[in-house]
Amino acid sequence: MARLLHILxxxxxxxxxxxxxxxxxxQILLAGEEWKTVEAAERPSPPPPxxxxxxxxxxxxxxxxxxxxxxxxxxxxxxSRALIAFTxxxxxxxxxxxxxxxxxxxxxxxxxxxxxxxxxxxxxxxxATSLGIQVFDPTGRLCGVLTTPPxxxxxxxxxxxxxxxxxxxVKYSRRLNxxxxx
Amino acid sequence: MTRVGSWLAFVLLVAAVASSPLGVTGADDYTFxxxxxxxxxxxxxxxxxxxxxxxxxxxxxxxxxxxxxxAQYDGQTPACVMVFQDxxxxxxxxxxxxxxxxxxxxxxxxxxxxxxxxxxxxxTFPAADGKGKGRSNRSFEYDTLSDQYARFLxxxxxxxxxxxxxxxxxxxxxxxxxxxxxxxxxxxxxxxRPDLFSKVLSHVGSFTNIRGGDVYPGLIRKTERKPLRIxxxxxxxxxxxxxxxxxxxxxxxxxxxxxxxYDYRFVMGDGGHNGKHGGAILPEALRWLWRDTPPPAxx
Numbered sequence: 001m002a003r004l005l006h007i008l009x010x011x012x013x014x015x016x017x018x019x020x021x022x023x024x025x026x027q028i029l030l031a032g033e034e035w036k037t038v039e040a041a042e043r044p045s046p047p048p049p050x051x052x053x054x055x056x057x058x059x060x061x062x063x064x065x066x067x068x069x070x071x072x073x074x075x076x077x078x079x080s081r082a083l084i085a086f087t088x089x090x091x092x093x094x095x096x097x098x099x100x101x102x103x104x105x106x107x108x109x110x111x112x113x114x115x116x117x118x119x120x121x122x123x124x125x126x127x128a129t130s131l132g133i134q135v136f137d138p139t140g141r142l143c144g145v146l147t148t149p150p151x152x153x154x155x156x157x158x159x160x161x162x163x164x165x166x167x168x169x170v171k172y173s174r175r176l177n178x179x180x181x182x
Numbered sequence: 183m184t185r186v187g188s189w190l191a192f193v194l195l196v197a198a199v200a201s202s203p204l205g206v207t208g209a210d211d212y213t214f215x216x217x218x219x220x221x222x223x224x225x226x227x228x229x230x231x232x233x234x235x236x237x238x239x240x241x242x243x244x245x246x247x248x249x250x251x252x253a254q255y256d257g258q259t260p261a262c263v264m265v266f267q268d269x270x271x272x273x274x275x276x277x278x279x280x281x282x283x284x285x286x287x288x289x290x291x292x293x294x295x296x297x298x299x300x301x302x303x304x305x306t307f308p309a310a311d312g313k314g315k316g317r318s319n320r321s322f323e324y325d326t327l328s329d330q331y332a333r334f335l336x337x338x339x340x341x342x343x344x345x346x347x348x349x350x351x352x353x354x355x356x357x358x359x360x361x362x363x364x365x366x367x368x369x370x371x372x373x374x375r376p377d378l379f380s381k382v383l384s385h386v387g388s389f390t391n392i393r394g395g396d397v398y399p400g401l402i403r404k405t406e407r408k409p410l411r412i413x414x415x416x417x418x419x420x421x422x423x424x425x426x427x428x429x430x431x432x433x434x435x436x437x438x439x440x441x442x443x444y445d446y447r448f449v450m451g452d453g454g455h456n457g458k459h460g461g462a463i464l465p466e467a468l469r470w471l472w473r474d475t476p477p478p479a480x481x
Contacts (some may be wrong), residue, residue: 024424071309074315087242087307087317096242096307100322102393139321141392144424 023124023137025144028176035149038164041171046155067117067125069138069181074101074125076114081105083114083127085140100140102132116156118163120178126152126163133163148172200294210419210453212462216460217287218363220278224290225253229273229282234302234342239334243305243319247339248273248377250287250299251347257457260348262297262355265335265371265379267324267364269301271457278457291463294472295355298347300339324363325393329374331367336378350478353409357381357471361457363388366395369412376408383413386453387458389435390426399438412439412446413467415460417453428455 002141063075063084073086073094089095105112116128123138130152132145151167158164158180162173228251235244248269255261266272273280281299288294303322323331335358343349350356356379360368365387372379389395414436420428429450436448447470453459460467 021421022425070314070317071307071311085317087310089310098240098319098322102326139318141321141325141425 005038021137023122023135023143025135025146026144027143028120028124028135028178030175030177032056033175035165035172035174038171038173043166043169043171044155064113064115065117067119069123069125073171074117076117076127077111078113079111080114081111083117083125083136083140101125101127101134101136102140102142103127103129104134104142104145106131116165117158118158118159119181120176121181123181124178126156128156146174162166185326210417210451210456210458212451212453212458214280214462215465218281218284218461221290227252227276227282227286227289232342234339235421237305237334237338239330239338240305240319240323242307245305246270246303248299248301249343249346250285250301252285252296254289254296254297255298255347258348259296260350260355262295262357262472262475263340263343263349264297264299264357265339265358265368266299266301266358266380267360267367268303268362270303271357271361272298273301278461279464281464284468287466288465292362293469295475297357297472298343298349300343302339321363321392324360324367325388325395327370327397328392330379332371332375335371336375340426344394352478353377353380355478357383359383359385360387361385361460362455363392364387366392366398369398370395372410372412373401373408376410380409381411383415383471384432385415385430385457386417386420386455387414387432387435388425388428389431390428392425396426396431399434402422402435402438402442402444405442407442407444410444411471412444413450413471414439414446415451415463415467416449417451417455417459419452419454421455 023109054144061077063077065076067074071088073088075084079129081154082103083101084097085100087096103112112129112131114127114129118126127134134145135143137143148165149167153165153167155166161175161179163176164171164173215248230249232249234247237243271277272281275283285297285299289296304323306316306318308316353376357369358371358379365384366389368382368384369387372382389398414432416432417431418429439446448464451459
């Protein structure tokens, strides 16, 4: 209640657009929920390779994964420092790339591989990396990192309120307090 | 106060802040003084809105801006300049800061030099089809530790304003101000480009780990002192969340500035993450910030 009052106090008294709503991981984590293996799961075909000239980064690398929400396309790259956000113009042409979501990296490391991306209905962006699933709010700020079972996440998606991962031949799922984006 | 005495005061203040229950707001009952209210016979400056939708530093963004020119600007003498992030809130005559009113009063009394105010809202990416919600670029612009926002001011906004008014080009004649992420943005601009801006006013500045801003106290301690003057306003009821603890972060900033013997002032009230305290003490902060401002160097 005190935290709600604090948020409301700020909302009504603060300097205009001074602070976007914070989205700590606690908003999506559910007590007692962990990663569970999904038995007899049939792995979907991997998504087609992303080969879009417009989303090649400054070093002319192709993204390993992309996800769209609204009029923004987020792209993940190997050994990168940030998810790149593109604005989708008319005809859905990606333009104006910017390192919108700075990724957590191992100290001293030049970058981290982003292997899968997804979004939830509140607009959070989920980026699968070797450090875990890095979750960003819609303004590009890191909310936190979800730990994952060992291995490289090759595919990731929401199925209703379950975040699902494919690591090798195994499918994992975990219920979160959110839902797939419409 | 001796260094031991000031260190002891810091320790006691940190203990007080750290022991405060989360989410508690203080009295926060700040009120405006006469310099934040319209006074008779004080000449009124002119506020003109403009838009900046063609940025090359932040391509694709659109934003509203405002230009305040004091009545005392004579059209010939370059004026001092002060930039405000989240400009719409600072320029609002009925908002928490009321900068045009305060500027009018202080400039009239000669408590601050003739100063042009530039009020800039953060950029947004509009939806291409004009429908739906645009994407906010505020955190990217304000919280990122880089020289990008400084270049935005130097290469785009200041030249645009200089088409209309003559501005001082020396850092001693330039200040920058902001609240929350706008506060750390102000510090970042001056830190990256002390040749452009030498005076910083931060209200409940977000020196926390939104985008790595919590590194500043360490950077300050291990960098040769820069020619900056910094006013930090904070409140014991400010935020404690996933990004950090704002009162502790500002205390850490103040301790670092103190250690490196910066010209700084740190005011800790009991307010929360809002502009009430900062607005109430704005005249005092501006007097301190602009004190002893030298005239521009002769060319």
